[in-house]
Amino acid sequence: MDDEQQRKLRAIVADLAREGNTAELTGFLEHGVPVDERDEAGNSLLMLAAYHGRTETVALLLARGADPDLRNDRDQAPLAGALFKGEDEIVRLLVDAGANPDLGTPTARQTAAMFGRTL
Template sequence: MNSLPPATLEFAHRMFDAAREGNSELLLAAIDAGLPVNLTNDKGNTLLMLASYSNHPTLVSGLLARRADPNRLNDHGQSPIAGAVFKGYEEVVRVLSQGGADPWLGQPSAVEAAVMFDRKRVLEMMGIREGDVARSDGVPEPYLLQ
């Protein structure tokens, strides 16, 4: 049973909704007023994960500027950058890459997702070059030669 007051839970839900909706004004003001930037929901999704997965690059940038952890995995072992790669949100991938997101973290990693969905441009955005990606047997994956 949760011991938080109903008003606190309602406020937290509003903040998670703001991340999904890209409401930078509301969410960043709340963080500036003391809301933890790495707040997670019941599935371990951070505000950054929700903003990334919902294609809000401006909010992602604002969260990173406030020290959101770009490498925090949710309860399923997924990273914000892998979610953005999966959804095909190139601008979010660029912002996360510039903000220090590790494309090799998580399951699947952003690199694995990009290879799986043949997103060569995204691989390059993340700084991944041919030969950087190997199959489970250690053989380089020539993803750029197709």
Template sequence: MTEHSDPHPGEPSEETVELAHQLLDWAREGQAERVAAYVDAGAPVDLAGPDGNTLLMLAAYHGHAALVRALAERGADVNRLNDRGQAPVAGAVFKGEADVVDALLEHGADLDAGHPTARETAAMFERTDLLPLSRPADP
């Protein structure tokens, strides 16, 4: 073994872990250009924290529609559930984020994914106005 060998092969370096935490923080903050640049440079588009919340889930929950769109356009799974079985679209409905709901639906989000589903969440929290069939048509 040399001085420079990795004592824990297969485990990410401290720098990699720190970058992952930073990306997750930036997703919470809605830093779309910064997160997209890292994904474009090779960061996993479905990077998730220890609770299973992906970059897209965090962006959705915190109301950042532009980042949701950027990640979805780069292949993020809009229906990926976190470790609690929650879908990004249900989180966006819960938070009342109509723009995020729209962004997720534009990219194929399933209103019946997860538990509770987005439809169940909308009914529980009286936010059915966020669902497409409940909204008035655009003039």
């Protein structure tokens, strides 16, 4: 696969994660797309799904071994993103999967404090 095809594939799977199209994303994963694939800004599929409140997609990615601490190019972690967006169920899934609340900028702990939430 050449660079342009790889770029298009990354964009497609990123959109699927962002939109919560879990069934179609599963097909791509079953055909070899890495569970920790990233978009052009370094956002993992998990980060995109978590930030956009896609609980089912987050659960799928975690079950397939997605790294809950994989940060994007801006040093943001999925846990902090889910806290920022008020996605409590996703926060629970990420914490249960071992997400480290002390990683990223800001950290999940700092994000929780900013919004009066606890981890």
